[in-house]
Amino acid sequence: MKVLVTGGAGYIGTHCLVELIKAGITPVVYDNLCNASLESLARVERISGQAVAFVQGDIRDPDALTALFKAHRFDAVLHLAGLKAVGESVAKPLEYYDNNVVGTLRLLEAMTAQGCVNLVFSSSATVYGDPQALPIDEEQPxxxxxNPYGTSKYQIERMLADWACATPDARxxxxxxxxxxxxxxxxxxGEDPKGIPNxxxxxxxxxxxxxxxxxSVYGDDYDTADGTGVRDYLHVVDLAQGHLAALRKLTTMAAGKTAVNLGTGIGLSVLQLVRAFEAACGASLNYQVVARRPGDIAACYADPAHAQEWLGWRAQLGLPQMCEDAWRWQSSNPSGYADT
Ligand SMILES: NC(=O)c1ccc[n+]([C@@H]2O[C@H](COP(=O)([O-])OP(=O)(O)OC[C@H]3O[C@@H](n4cnc5c(N)ncnc54)[C@H](O)[C@@H]3O)[C@@H](O)[C@H]2O)c1
Known part of the structure; x- marks a missing residue:
């Protein structure tokens, strides 16, 4: 199986590459490197003991995409390329709609033209906005x-549903x-954020x-166990294995579009994460509780039942492992890939 991985040089993409290669799938990375470096791919090669095919290009470039699809016969596309900073999307909405929505439109045009109609897309829990009920299942509106980032993911999901409806055999x-x-x-x-992490x-x-x-811990007066915000933290290796499960599912599922939550189903508070990280790094962390941030919600966590039943995937790794692995990456690469 040969799979195009857009955005494959980024944080989640590199972890997906490792799992794909381990499973005997051949990835081809397509990335414009706007938020990544080639060193990340060199590291994947070190982990996997295999060369990774890479093409530098933008998903909004129709000619480059046509050349890419003519050079390779892809069985499926993992589409991760996108801009992802919520705050930046508020300041630069048009950049986000152009890169994420128009970029996906161009990718779908190229896929349709070349008859490659199997796609796994990186959506986000942000499409649910402020959830109506917890845990969040896929039936929620x-x-x-x-924010514009979340809206771009929502618009893409709508476009994918329409495309899947109109395109015979699209999955x-x-x-x-x-x-x-x-x-x-x-x-x-690991994750290598540019500037101050979001x-x-x-x-x-x-x-x-x-x-x-x-x-800064934004608010400790939410209606949660310790008053701080609760989220569903998921180990990136589990997430990457979720992509593998989805790719396998493409070969057996009925035509059409399906959405699946990837989360653990466990809500963890900011302070729980801080305590677990202190245990992992062996030091106490300097933090201060400050006012709530506008737009933040109290709690958000997944109902992962659909992923378990339909994809046969469930998260395996807990909070201590997430923190230990994050700290190993951080402490051995203090400046990220720039250390190399
Ligand atoms: N990290 C998260 O918390 C999170 C949560 C939900 C969804 N997602 C989505 O998952 C995907 C991957 O996220 P990530 O955390 O690995 O981000 P990342 O920024 O590390 O990776 C995205 C990659 O896409 C590339 N890219 C961006 N625009 C491109 C374009 N126009 N053409 C070609 N390449 C382009 C970047 O260079 C980068 O390598 C994104 O679509 C993101 O929105 C991420």
Missing amino acids: IGATT VIALRYFNPVGAHPSGLI NLMPYVQQVAAGKLQRL
């Missing part, structure tokens, strides 16, 4: 998004990730490494 799985964290246990690949775990990692002074 989507679209009441709270699409939208994976709605909850909160991917951690790193490969080798410590060779997400909690990389921020915590950099506080532990002394690169950032203090963590």
